Amino acid sequence: MTSAPVTEKKKKTKEQTVAPWRVVVLNDPVNLMSYVVMVFRKVFGFDREKAHKHMMEVHQLGRSTVWAGDREKAEAYVHTLQQWQLNAILEQDE
Amino acid sequence: MIGPYVQRIANTLDDTLAIDPHLPEDDQDGLVREFWLGDLKKHLKDDCAYLLEQLDQHLSKSGELKVSMGQAEAMLRACAAIRLRLRQSHLGGLSDNALETGEGIDPAAMDDQQKLAHFTFSVLAGLQELLIEALEG
Numbered sequence: 698m699t700s701a702p703v704t705e706k707k708k709k710t711k712e713q714t715v716a717p718w719r720v721v722v723l724n725d726p727v728n729l730m731s732y733v734v735m736v737f738r739k740v741f742g743f744d745r746e747k748a749h750k751h752m753m754e755v756h757q758l759g760r761s762t763v764w765a766g767d768r769e770k771a772e773a774y775v776h777t778l779q780q781w782q783l784n785a786i787l788e789q790d791e
Numbered sequence: 792m793i794g795p796y797v798q799r800i801a802n803t804l805d806d807t808l809a810i811d812p813h814l815p816e817d818d819q820d821g822l823v824r825e826f827w828l829g830d831l832k833k834h835l836k837d838d839c840a841y842l843l844e845q846l847d848q849h850l851s852k853s854g855e856l857k858v859s860m861g862q863a864e865a866m867l868r869a870c871a872a873i874r875l876r877l878r879q880s881h882l883g884g885l886s887d888n889a890l891e892t893g894e895g896i897d898p899a900a901m902d903d904q905q906k907l908a909h910f911t912f913s914v915l916a917g918l919q920e921l922l923i924e925a926l927e928g
Contacts (some may be wrong), residue, residue: 779831
């Protein structure tokens with residue numbers, strides 16, 4: 698009767714110890730807003746509204762976290778964004 | 792036409808990229824760095840070659856452009872890289888706001904190199920806008 702809760706607890710603890718990696722896009726003064734929106738839609742499959750929201754975060758706040766998850770996939774996203782000439786970096790949650 | 796000038800700027804991207812490529816920090820043997828940078832440079836070289844081909848063979852002659860989606864994307868990336876490099880190399884004296892809005896820019900106050908750089912910067916932005924409109928329209 699107690700096995701299920703213990704398993705659940707163990708699983709949760711393991712997930713908590715693996716902090717997700719974040720793909721962060723930094724502002725640059727050159728790339729067009731429409732270009733950044735298009736890249737976000739293309740790379741992440743965002744709808745226009747979500748892509749525009751992230752673009753405005755980059756523009757106004759200087760950075761936006763556009764994706765979070767496992768490291769391998771995060772690295773692939775950063776690399777793809779850099780191919781599109783965006784300033785993308787990889788960060789890990791503290 | 793701007794083709795030869797864009798070629799000159801594109802040549803400067805062979806050694807150093809237009810962006811600062813942040814890499815994974817725990818790459819102790821440098822293999823990831825080597826692959827990462829090599830791949831970015833290769834893609835950029837291909838993108839720039841395609842943009843230059845279009846500038847030389849189509850836009851400068853007929854003014855028309857007929858490209859596939861993949862080709863349009865390559866041109867967009869190349870335009871972005873060339874514009875970033877122009878900003879770094881020739882337009883550093885202009886504020887972000889001036890470059891974005893055009894306000895406060897006085898071509899008469901620029902030397903010939905700056906004029907050419909700013910003209911090319913603007914033309915490539917216009918080309919990007921046309922391509923994006925076509926892709927998303």
